[in-house]
Amino acid sequence: xxxxxxxxxxxxxxxxxxxxxxxxxxxxxxxxxxxxxxxxxxxxxxxxxxxxxxxxxxxxxxxxxxxxxxxxxxxxxxxxxxxxxxxxxxxxxxxxxxxxxxxxxxxxxxxxxxxxxxxxxxxxxxxxxxxxxxxxxxxxxxxxxxxxxxxxxxxxxxxxxxxxxxxxxxxxxxxxxxxxxxxxxxxxxxxxxxxxxxxxxxxxxxxxxxxxxxxxxxxxxxxxxxxxxxxxxxxxxxxxxxxxxxxxxxxxxxxxxx
Amino acid sequence: xxxxxxxxxxxxxxxxxxxxxxxxxxxxxxxxxxxxxxxxxxxxxxxxxxxxxxxxxxxxxxxxxxxxxxxxxxxxxxxxxxxxxxxxxxxxxxxxxxxxxxxxxxxxxxxxxxxxxxxxxxxxxxxxxxxxxxxxxxxxxxxxxxxxxxxxxxxxxxxxxxxxxxxxxxxxxxxxxxxxxxxxxxxxxxxxxxxxxxxxxxxxxxxxxxxxxxxxxxxxxxxxxxxxxxxxxxxxxxxxxxxxxxxxxxxxxxxxxxxxxxxxxx
Numbered sequence: 249x250x251x252x253x254x255x256x257x258x259x260x261x262x263x264x265x266x267x268x269x270x271x272x273x274x275x276x277x278x279x280x281x282x283x284x285x286x287x288x289x290x291x292x293x294x295x296x297x298x299x300x301x302x303x304x305x306x307x308x309x310x311x312x313x314x315x316x317x318x319x320x321x322x323x324x325x326x327x328x329x330x331x332x333x334x335x336x337x338x339x340x341x342x343x344x345x346x347x348x349x350x351x352x353x354x355x356x357x358x359x360x361x362x363x364x365x366x367x368x369x370x371x372x373x374x375x376x377x378x379x380x381x382x383x384x385x386x387x388x389x390x391x392x393x394x395x396x397x398x399x400x401x402x403x404x405x406x407x408x409x410x411x412x413x414x415x416x417x418x419x420x421x422x423x424x425x426x427x428x429x430x431x432x433x434x435x436x437x438x439x440x441x442x443x444x445x446x447x448x449x450x451x452x453x454x455x456x457x458x459x460x461x462x463x464x465x466x467x468x469x470x471x472x473x474x475x476x477x478x479x480x481x482x483x484x485x486x487x488x489x490x491x492x493x494x495x496x497x498x499x500x501x502x503x504x505x506x
Numbered sequence: 507x508x509x510x511x512x513x514x515x516x517x518x519x520x521x522x523x524x525x526x527x528x529x530x531x532x533x534x535x536x537x538x539x540x541x542x543x544x545x546x547x548x549x550x551x552x553x554x555x556x557x558x559x560x561x562x563x564x565x566x567x568x569x570x571x572x573x574x575x576x577x578x579x580x581x582x583x584x585x586x587x588x589x590x591x592x593x594x595x596x597x598x599x600x601x602x603x604x605x606x607x608x609x610x611x612x613x614x615x616x617x618x619x620x621x622x623x624x625x626x627x628x629x630x631x632x633x634x635x636x637x638x639x640x641x642x643x644x645x646x647x648x649x650x651x652x653x654x655x656x657x658x659x660x661x662x663x664x665x666x667x668x669x670x671x672x673x674x675x676x677x678x679x680x681x682x683x684x685x686x687x688x689x690x691x692x693x694x695x696x697x698x699x700x701x702x703x704x705x706x707x708x709x710x711x712x713x714x715x716x717x718x719x720x721x722x723x724x725x726x727x728x729x730x731x732x733x734x735x736x737x738x739x740x741x742x743x744x745x746x747x748x749x750x751x752x753x754x755x756x757x758x759x760x761x762x763x764x765x766x767x768x769x770x771x772x
Binding site: 271272275276279280283286287290291292416417419420422423424426427432433434437438 | 540
């Protein structure tokens, strides 16, 4: 247990530092909230309602986090394959999932840049005062939100271990999750049948937790609980998928070729 | 003389085709669908619902804007990749020392990308209108195809500028994203130009897609091709200007890179 925790913490810190120096990743987490917050500002007609703009800035920040997680996590194994270390990582004594989880968690954790950018940008450029109604709950809700996004990234990473074009998956899920999870569009606007689907998408609860903590309209703790619960589900599903796919790849000798 | 022309045409046609096939790794069609079709359709749905939430523009406004800007993805990313992929596979130096005409080489690479942009945009238009239930008048379709083709050409022109930057900058994907996001924000794709600050609306007049999207919206609203000839002309002119600047910049940056031996280091 301690060894697993050590692998996650040290691996996460290492990858966080490493990915913080990737210009493309930094571009995604910093510019996505800038562009979408600006777009929201214009579309919501120049901020007649501060609460809407605060929500939009939080939403655009989460869009940046998801964009990076889905793009980078889905292609994580592809990158390992390309640099020729995938087989070594699989053969290492550390369980393979313990190698992957820190990477996807670190990618989601880069989202703190996105969150900071979104809030500072809206405050400085548009003069919208960002007052957090419940600062303690807000800070607490950031962690499960990052955890849930990281674990969803892990699930994607595991699900596409057999595909050489796994990088493509990031593109596929970017807009659907943005749409489903109420980051910029209220879920009430979507068709009724969509809402139950959004319950299974952790960013929905992460967004809800941050919004409730920031605006103080309702308690964010239920949402935080849902984030943690879904993270466990994603981790279990991702671990199981990874096991099945890796066994299959090892049996066929297609790990590097798939 | 005839042989020289023949050689140039060969580089243009076969070089372009081979480069295009290598560019997207078209082993399976699902890569095309996954990269170019589904993301565009989900983007259309996202912005249509954002439009419903904000009450700005109807579904048609967002369908037209996003279907047209879909042509920019192959234009921007595809053209940038013609340089960055050569660098990644260590063939950029070979390309630069080859005697092939740069004009034939890069125009040959641009043509399939522009055609790809047309195909992607048409699919996005058709798929988006089916999903959102937007009715496009049948009589407007031939004129819309013309607008899409002109917009795809203009986007590929901008892509040539983007490709030239790839000779000086390694992070071509970042720059492509930056340009694409700017188009989404400022080219009247999702935010009506009237809602933008004046300075941004003025910049938008020099961007590809701005006039194409306006022309397409007018066609869907019942205008004839002749009614939007001015807008089409502006889009064409903008595309041609970007293409010329791009080709000149490629030549200039290539010479600069050869002089400074910085081709692989950029």
